Amino acid sequence: MKNSYLYLVTVCGALLLAAPAFSQGPVFGVKGGLNYTNLAGVDAQDDNARIGFNGGVFGRTMPDQPVGLQVELLYSTKGNHTSYHAFFGLVDQDVDFNLNYLELPVLVSIRLMDVVDLQIGGYAAYLLSAKVKTSGDLGSGSDTVDKDNFKSIDAGIAGGVGFNVGENLQVGIRYLHGLTDVVDNSTLHDVVGDAQNRCVQLYIGIGVGG
Secondary structure: OHHHHHHHHHHHHHHHHHHHHHOOOOEEEEEEEEEEEEEEOOOOOEEEEEEEEEEEEEEEOOOOOOEEEEEEEEEEEEEEEEEEEEOOOOEEEEEEEEEEEEEEEEEEEEEEEOOEEEEEEEEEEEEEEEEEEEEEOOOOEEEEEOHHHEOOEEEEEEEEEEEEEEOOEEEEEEEEEEEEEOEOOHHHHHHHOOOEEEEEEEEEEEEEEO
């Protein structure tokens, strides 16, 4: 895990230090879209992805050049839906983990052709809130959970493709692969194990200045 943190700090630091080299003609904008998220490593019989959303602002250096740096600040919802079947299948229980993050992706944007950008880099995210919703034979409820039960920082690698469909309009798809465990509580760890965030994002970005 320490090696993962060191790798992410090194990559993000190198990208940020490289920013002055790409400092001409930045473009800023807003973006938003859908998240298709899951928790990898969940110890349950049946786990399913959760649909969430992302939204925020972005800035990109050198938009007219083959290589640029893109930095974003997003509100992003993650988590998953898990089903448990206990007592020889006599008891069914569904659990939804809803995790809300302030997310900072730092990406190198490489222009492959006029309408296609390859984006690769990393991200760090700060947990804003957490909620667990349960339903089934053992009862139903929805509770805001003390976020101290979860790791405050999520970090990982990211990559995707953006399609430039207009002068200031981009649609794209991105995959975020978390490298840090989500939970920081022994009881929750018994439920989800060494779970890490996985997320596929579909988004639309609109440039509004530069």
